[in-house]
Amino acid sequence: MQILSLPFLLFAAVTLAVYYLLARRAQNIWLLLASYFFYTAISWQYALVLLAVTLVNFWIGRKAASRGWLALGVGLNLSSFVALKLLSGPYGPRLLPIPPDALGLLLPVGFSFYILQAISYLIDIHNRQADAADDLVDFALTLSYFPKMLAGPIERPARFLSDLRADRRVDGTALARGLGLILVGLLRKIILADRLTSFLPPTIFSDPAAFSSLDKLIWLLVFTFGLYNDFAGYTSIVRGLSALMGIELSPNFRQPFFANSLSDFWTRWHISLSFWLRDYIFFPARRWLMQRRWPRLLAIIVPPLVTMLASGFWHGAYASVMLWGGLHGTYLVLEQLFKSKAPRPSNRIRSTLSVLAVFGITTLTLIPFAASSLRAALEYFTGLFAFTAQITTTIPLPDLLAAASLTLWLDWQESRHATDAFFLKWTPGAQAWGFALALWLLILFLGPQAGVVTFVYQGF
Amino acid sequence: MPSIFSRNTFQIKLSKSSPLVRGILYFFLTIPLVLLGAEIVARSPLGNLLPAPSVNADSFLFDAKIYALEGQVRRDGGLDCLFLGSSVANVDIDPEIVERVYLEQTGEPIHCYNLGLPAMTIENAAALADVAITRFHPKVILYTILSRDIDHTVASADFIEKSGWLKFNRGKSSLHGWLVNHSYAWRYFLTWRYWLVTPNRAKMDSETTWLTSKGFQPAQGINDPYPKNQTMTPERLTQLWDDPGHAQVVKDFLALQKKDVKLIFIEGPVYRDPNTDTWPAYETSYLPPLQRLLETGGVPFWRTDAIAVQIPKPHWYDWLHLNSQGAVTFSQWLGEQLVENAWLFK
Numbered sequence: 001m002q003i004l005s006l007p008f009l010l011f012a013a014v015t016l017a018v019y020y021l022l023a024r025r026a027q028n029i030w031l032l033l034a035s036y037f038f039y040t041a042i043s044w045q046y047a048l049v050l051l052a053v054t055l056v057n058f059w060i061g062r063k064a065a066s067r068g069w070l071a072l073g074v075g076l077n078l079s080s081f082v083a084l085k086l087l088s089g090p091y092g093p094r095l096l097p098i099p100p101d102a103l104g105l106l107l108p109v110g111f112s113f114y115i116l117q118a119i120s121y122l123i124d125i126h127n128r129q130a131d132a133a134d135d136l137v138d139f140a141l142t143l144s145y146f147p148k149m150l151a152g153p154i155e156r157p158a159r160f161l162s163d164l165r166a167d168r169r170v171d172g173t174a175l176a177r178g179l180g181l182i183l184v185g186l187l188r189k190i191i192l193a194d195r196l197t198s199f200l201p202p203t204i205f206s207d208p209a210a211f212s213s214l215d216k217l218i219w220l221l222v223f224t225f226g227l228y229n230d231f232a233g234y235t236s237i238v239r240g241l242s243a244l245m246g247i248e249l250s251p252n253f254r255q256p257f258f259a260n261s262l263s264d265f266w267t268r269w270h271i272s273l274s275f276w277l278r279d280y281i282f283f284p285a286r287r288w289l290m291q292r293r294w295p296r297l298l299a300i301i302v303p304p305l306v307t308m309l310a311s312g313f314w315h316g317a318y319a320s321v322m323l324w325g326g327l328h329g330t331y332l333v334l335e336q337l338f339k340s341k342a343p344r345p346s347n348r349i350r351s352t353l354s355v356l357a358v359f360g361i362t363t364l365t366l367i368p369f370a371a372s373s374l375r376a377a378l379e380y381f382t383g384l385f386a387f388t389a390q391i392t393t394t395i396p397l398p399d400l401l402a403a404a405s406l407t408l409w410l411d412w413q414e415s416r417h418a419t420d421a422f423f424l425k426w427t428p429g430a431q432a433w434g435f436a437l438a439l440w441l442l443i444l445f446l447g448p449q450a451g452v453v454t455f456v457y458q459g460f
Numbered sequence: 461m462p463s464i465f466s467r468n469t470f471q472i473k474l475s476k477s478s479p480l481v482r483g484i485l486y487f488f489l490t491i492p493l494v495l496l497g498a499e500i501v502a503r504s505p506l507g508n509l510l511p512a513p514s515v516n517a518d519s520f521l522f523d524a525k526i527y528a529l530e531g532q533v534r535r536d537g538g539l540d541c542l543f544l545g546s547s548v549a550n551v552d553i554d555p556e557i558v559e560r561v562y563l564e565q566t567g568e569p570i571h572c573y574n575l576g577l578p579a580m581t582i583e584n585a586a587a588l589a590d591v592a593i594t595r596f597h598p599k600v601i602l603y604t605i606l607s608r609d610i611d612h613t614v615a616s617a618d619f620i621e622k623s624g625w626l627k628f629n630r631g632k633s634s635l636h637g638w639l640v641n642h643s644y645a646w647r648y649f650l651t652w653r654y655w656l657v658t659p660n661r662a663k664m665d666s667e668t669t670w671l672t673s674k675g676f677q678p679a680q681g682i683n684d685p686y687p688k689n690q691t692m693t694p695e696r697l698t699q700l701w702d703d704p705g706h707a708q709v710v711k712d713f714l715a716l717q718k719k720d721v722k723l724i725f726i727e728g729p730v731y732r733d734p735n736t737d738t739w740p741a742y743e744t745s746y747l748p749p750l751q752r753l754l755e756t757g758g759v760p761f762w763r764t765d766a767i768a769v770q771i772p773k774p775h776w777y778d779w780l781h782l783n784s785q786g787a788v789t790f791s792q793w794l795g796e797q798l799v800e801n802a803w804l805f806k
Contacts (some may be wrong), residue, residue: 023466171471176480199658246469396658428479435483436490444652 001041003150003237003455004189011038015146016244024167028137031245035146039110046108053077054140057118061132061139064125073122081115082313084108089317112314113152114143116276121157123280130158138164147238151404151455152230153250153272168246176431177421181240183438184410188233189455191445192403196226199400201393206372208380211390216380218395223370224363225407227456228256231270234455236420242446249421250359255411256362261356262331265362273311280309304332320368320377498645502527503534511664513647514654515625515640521667522577522620523651525675529573529596532673539596540805541798542569543675545604548728549576552604552782554720554791555674561795567804573598574675580617582609586713587621591629593719600804601721602794604712606728607746608691610706622766678784679777686778692730694741701749710750710792714757722804723759725750729768729790731779760801767793 001009015034019027040047060073087096108217121142124130133139141164141221171179204211204219209217235252242249250272259265266274285303290296305326312325324451364381371377413422474481501507509553512520512527533539543553555572562570575592577584582605589601608614620626628637639646655658671677700706717723732739754761767790782790784791798804 020470021465021467023464023468024465026466027469168469170469172474172478172480175472175474176478195656275737287702388523394658394662396661426481428477430480431479434482436486439483439487440490440494444649445656 001038003234004186007041008376012241019245020170027245028141028164032137032141035141035144035149038146039144039149042109046110049108049111050114051140053115053118054136054143057121057143058133058139061081061122061125062221064122064132065128070122070126074119077115077119077122081112084111085313085317088375091317099439110143110149110151113148113154116154116273116314117143117303118158120276120280124156124441125159130161133157133161140374145242146250147242147245148189151234153235153238153252154276155209155250158216170244170246173424174246175242177424178240178243179189180435181236181243183240183333183435183442185233185236185238185240186437186442187235187406187438188410190233191441192407193226193230193233194266195399195445196222196229196403199396205367205370205380206376208376208383209372211383212390213384213386214389215393215395218391218400219393220363220367220370220380220384221404224366225404227366227370228253229403229407230456238442253420255415256281257359257408257411258355258415259358259362262335262353262358262361265358266328266332269362273314277307277314279313281310296440300336301333305329308332315369319374320371323374323377324369327368331361331365342416353394385423428445471640478605485595485738495643495645498648502644503531507531508649510648511651511655512668513644514650515623515647516624516636516650516654517619517623518654519577519619520660521665521671521677522653522684523647524668525577526625527576527647528673529575532571532573533596535573539573539598541572541600541602542589542592542596542598543572543574543576543602544589544592544606545576545726546580546606546609546730547576547578548781549574549604550578550600550604550675550677551576551777552787552790553612553680553730553794554672554676554678554787556672556676556797557788557791558643558798559791562798565796565799566758568802570798570805572674572784573732573759576604576675577617577620579615580620581612581615581709582713583709584617584620585609586716587626587630589713589716589721590719591626593716593721594629598721600724601716602724602726604726604728605750606691606730607697607700607742609728610700610709611691611696611703614691616800620791648654678787680778681783682774683778687781692738693740694737697738697741697746701748707753710753711757714754714759717757717759723757724801724804725754725759725761726794727762727764727780728780729764729782731771731773731776732765732769733779734752762797763792764793 001011004271011034015031022030036047036051039050056076057073060069060076063069063071080330084107086092092106119132121139125132133400135141138161142155142160145155145160199221200219201215204216205223208216212236234255235249239249239251252271252273254268254271256265256268259268266278280305285306286299289299289302306323306329308327308329309322310325311328312322315321315325336343338350366373366385367380368386369378380434414420416422417425419425423431479608498513500515501510507513507527514520514523514692515526517523529539541555541558543555544547548734548748553574553576555574558572563661575588576586582603585603589603592598592601607736622641623639624634628634628641644678670680677767714723750797751761771782771786771789775783775789777783788792
């Protein structure tokens with residue numbers, strides 16, 4: 001069952017209708033049942049894996065105050081994650097002699113997301129930042145809650161459990177916010193991401209030699225905007241859906257194209273993962289190094305590199321995406337090393353140049369992320385700077401400019417109003433017309449590219 | 461024991477002034493405006509600036525021809541002659557020249573349209589003609605026939621019969637069929653969705669290249685080298701009528717006369733290459749049974765061999781199709797034929 005499908009719409013409507021009739025405890029049981037139904041509809045084997053992960057972590061969580069149990073719990077989660085990532089990646093066939101097609105199925109959808117939540121649950125208990133869950137239903141729901149099941153956001157179990165213990169209230173504002181976020185998410189996914197992705201030449205990242213420099217540049221921008229809108233659209237939809245249940249999910253994006261430094265970028269792009277990596281890898285690694293009284297340089301260089309390599313591995317156990325992580329780690333190190341000590345006065349030109357530079361660097365760094373291999377990534381990168389100006393593919397320029405403009409307008413609205421529910425800050429008349437216009441746009445764009453209904457990050 | 465039911469969560473009280481309710485209201489209020497706007501655009505010169513509203517047949521040439529024909533009938537108040545046939549009709553007959561010749565020689569204006577479509581067979585054409593008679597009421601249908609038109613297995617334009625537009629007009633009700641026949645807004649919406657699929661954009665351009673407002677799509681230059689004549693080989697021509705179904709499709713077309721329309725069959729002009737062995741089989745195996753069928757059905761058959769040999773080779777796009785220069789000659793000849801048969805329009 002895909003999120004952008006009629007069955008999911010019916011499923012969500014029935015789930016919500018029953019949910020509104022129930023008391024809090026019954027709501028949690030109902031949501032748990034609905035979540036497992038949703039996951040079973042994708043694959044019952046995946047649901048069994050999730051159940052096993054839930055039971056093991058619930059049981060270990062009660063003993064996680066002890067270092068040994070924490071090590072066992074984190075070790076089990078981490079080793080299963082690493083093993084499944086490796087086996088389902090391109091090196092899987094060398095490690096396990098089963099057909100490559102079957103290896104691809106080894107990694108359950110959403111595993112990379114809920115396993116990080118399980119790890120943070122155990123660590124937080126050990127660090128006395130959270131209590132072990134005393135209710136298996138609530139804990140199971142924390143890992144399986146269907147709006148965030150497939151591709152996050154990666155919630156902190158302590159906060160989520162506390163939300164599950166509180167009564168919820170869905171009033172007119174929550175309804176408007178929820179529906180508005182869903183509409184914005186649909187606009188991002190259907191009008192922007194799916195449109196942009198449909199234009200991409202199928203072999204642009206696997207056989208880049210066949211394309212000119214200008215082609216490569218344009219299609220890289222298309223990929224960047226497509227990827228961003230795909231994931232931001234997904235997050236907006238699930239945040240909106242969850243808002244309709246009175247449960248707040250964390251934001252994942254905060255106008256990443258407006259970042260003015262690379263460290264700023266990582267507080268704006270896939271925030272829930274970035275903050276997880278920061279809290280459970282970067283900070284502990286830096287603390288550990290600083291406590292050792294080793295050269296301070298090590299504490300500047302190692303933590304960002306390790307963190308971003310881990311981020312690369314989380315996205316996939318293959319060389320090109322590890323390169324993507326490594327490059328970002330290197331940028332963060334360099335930025336830290338050459339950061340000016342004295343605060344500079346704010347300057348609009350300098351600020352704009354910084355934003356453009358960060359956009360340029362992060363976009364170029366997406367090449368290994370998008371490429372099918374290290375060789376293809378290098379070929380793409382070198383070809384990009386061969387400066388051949390002729391265009392060898394059909395570029396739908398008006399579509400691309402419209403998509404980029406709408407993306408930036410949405411981000412500008414979010415930035416200006418400091419919330420992704422920016423529409424609530426509009427006048428009631430503008431909200432009403434915005435709602436009507438969004439419905440028209442969705443009707444105009446829904447459907448023609450049948451089959452493009454999955455989200456990129458479901459693949460991780 | 462606490463109840464599992466509660467109404468504490470759902471606290472939504474929507475008033476008429478809430479933006480959500482107003483938004484939904486605005487959406488529904490804009491629907492008639494959009495429908496009206498589309499009708500105005502489609503029926504005014506503005507419509508010519510936009511891609512044609514689609515009937516969802518997966519052929520933009522068909523969409524463009526139907527839209528232009530609708531506009532012409534609306535403008536002229538009727539249709540005198542409708543040309544049907546495969547690509548040969550599409551590229552060989554310029555209704556504008558036919559009309560001009562007729563006007564010059566009789567002083568009477570006639571209004572013609574070319575609804576020829578590449579790959580259309582006589583079976584496809586019968587279905588299309590059936591609907592065209594109902595919707596556009598032509599006085600005469602002139603069908604340009606080739607031997608390949610009778611054999612549906614060679615190539616066909618089955619999309620015509622599968623389209624909701626045609627099905628609805630032949631009595632198969634559906635919401636889509638009704639909308640396609642009654643709402644330009646819906647048809648523009650279909651065009652928009654067709655255009656959204658990237659490969660269709662090039663198709664839309666290529667399918668309607670050189671298309672005139674009268675449905676004529678002249679072929680340009682010479683297709684060099686000429687493709688091999690595969691549909692008119694002696695073997696094919698000799699065996700064409702062996703299948704009784706082939707005679708039946710011709711009879712089905714002739715049955716359209718019951719709908720108060722006159723039919724004329726025109727021999728598809730073909731380049732008379734003396735170096736091929738096609739002609740004996742053509743003259744002795746293909747034509748006589750066809751002529752008998754038409755005679756039995758009371759439908760005139762206009763042979764074109766005399767005019768075809770007068771058209772020089774540089775005026776042929778290939779052995780089967782005339783180019784824009786050849787089409788002028790042929791259309792003039794056709795106009796003169798109509799002048800000689802002016803009773804058709806009485």
